[in-house]
Amino acid sequence: MKEEEVNRCQIQNWYPKFKSLTIKTKLHKLPESFVNYLLDDSVPFLLPSSVTNQNAMPNRIQNPDEGEDDESSSSDDETDPPPPPSPSFPELEIEIRDSIEALGGSIFPKLNWSAPKDAAWISPSQSLSCSCFSEIALLLRSSDSILHDLCNAYDSCSDDKASSRPESFFLALRKWYPSLKPEMEFRCFVKANELVGVCQREVTTFYPVLVSEKEALKGLIEEFFDVNVRSVFELEDYVFDVYVTKERRVKVVDFNTWCGSTLPLMFSWEELEGFRRVGGELELRIVESRRGVLPGLKTAVPYDYIDVSCGSGWDQVLKKAEEEFRDESDDEDV
Numbered sequence: 565m566k567e568e569e570v571n572r573c574q575i576q577n578w579y580p581k582f583k584s585l586t587i588k589t590k591l592h593k594l595p596e597s598f599v600n601y602l603l604d605d606s607v608p609f610l611l612p613s614s615v616t617n618q619n620a621m622p623n624r625i626q627n628p629d630e631g632e633d634d635e636s637s638s639s640d641d642e643t644d645p646p647p648p649p650s651p652s653f654p655e656l657e658i659e660i661r662d663s664i665e666a667l668g669g670s671i672f673p674k675l676n677w678s679a680p681k682d683a684a685w686i687s688p689s690q691s692l693s694c695s696c697f698s699e700i701a702l703l704l705r706s707s708d709s710i711l712h713d714l715c716n717a718y719d720s721c722s723d724d725k726a727s728s729r730p731e732s733f734f735l736a737l738r739k740w741y742p743s744l745k746p747e748m749e750f751r752c753f754v755k756a757n758e759l760v761g762v763c764q765r766e767v768t769t770f771y772p773v774l775v776s777e778k779e780a781l782k783g784l785i786e787e788f789f790d791v792n793v794r795s796v797f798e799l800e801d802y803v804f805d806v807y808v809t810k811e812r813r814v815k816v817v818d819f820n821t822w823c824g825s826t827l828p829l830m831f832s833w834e835e836l837e838g839f840r841r842v843g844g845e846l847e848l849r850i851v852e853s854r855r856g857v858l859p860g861l862k863t864a865v866p867y868d869y870i871d872v873s874c875g876s877g878w879d880q881v882l883k884k885a886e887e888e889f890r891d892e893s894d895d896e897d898v
């Protein structure tokens with residue numbers, strides 16, 4: 565993969581061209597001091613001190629290995645060095661506060677490529693919804709996906725002299741949508757400027773609506789690609805994610821590289837590479853039945869993608885899951 569492909573998929577590069585077809589977003593170029601703050605892995609980490617003090621969180625995030633303050637630990641206080649001063653980014657904080665306000669009070673944060681999805685557990689809301697600078701800082705500092713953007717974004721590039729990091733980092737604040745339906749998100753694969761495959765983005769669940777609406781959804785996405793994406797996005801091979809609204813309008817959620825750190829979800833890259841759609845039928849791949857996923861397993865994947873043969877170990881897991889499922893469905897009042 566070329567560095568150019570990775571660069572095109574940065575939100576600050578694609579957003580201006582797709583502004584009217586995606587989630588409303590405000591972009592903030594990050595000062596290097598804030599980038600260094602995100603990269604600093606000292607423990608305990610300090611949240612920026614707030615100049616606006618609006619909904620600010622406590623500055624010091626406790627190291628899980630440290631006990632609660634008690635008598636014995638306070639006796640060491642005299643010998644402990646004083647805690648370092650909290651970092652402060654007053655200009656950025658004020659710009660961010662204004663953007664959050666303009667976006668309705670809650671935002672979804674991401675850097676050039678990634679959102680801190682893996683850090684949602686640390687947020688009081690257990691989601692990526694943020695309403696102040698310190699909530700954003702906490703999510704960004706706690707996320708490996710963000711660390712990947714900061715340090716490893718060009719790892720899959722084959723250029724002779726690939727960059728180690730982008731020229732600038734941007735923080736994208738996207739209007740928060742609390743009730744996006746996972747079944748209406750799709751990943752679309754484009755090879756040589758042809759849409760060669762589409763699949764549901766949330767692959768661990770069977771959604772009956774996708775079975776009944778499959779043809780209509782496929783038509784909508786195909787038309788959206790032909791009219792709005794094919795001749796506008798500058799790469800030939802790439803992946804994009806879309807959301808279909810209840811009014812049946814298609815919105816771009818994100819652009820990703822072909823291969824690299826992008827997951828092919830219900831396809832394999834080999835399979836996608838082999839698809840040639842000139843005149844052929846586009847496949848929208850979905851989980852076709854309740855039995856197409858492993859019930860009760862968090863890391864569930866569609867049946868076809870694991871080795872279920874006798875002796876693989878999965879055969880026993882599946883047998884047990886199917887028995888449980890049968891017991892549950894017997895209880896269902898149908």
Ligand SMILES: Nc1ncnc2c1ncn2[C@@H]1O[C@H](COP(=O)(O)OP(=O)(O)OP(=O)(O)O)[C@@H](O)[C@H]1O
Pocket residue numbers: 587672674677678679680681709738739740741742744749765805817818820
């Ligand atoms: N503005 C928003 N409000 C609420 N949820 C959102 C918003 N934007 C995205 N999401 C949810 O977060 C998920 C991840 O978003 P996004 O694709 O931007 O992150 P990402 O890090 O690039 O993910 P990936 O690496 O899987 O492509 C989306 O699938 C969607 O469910």
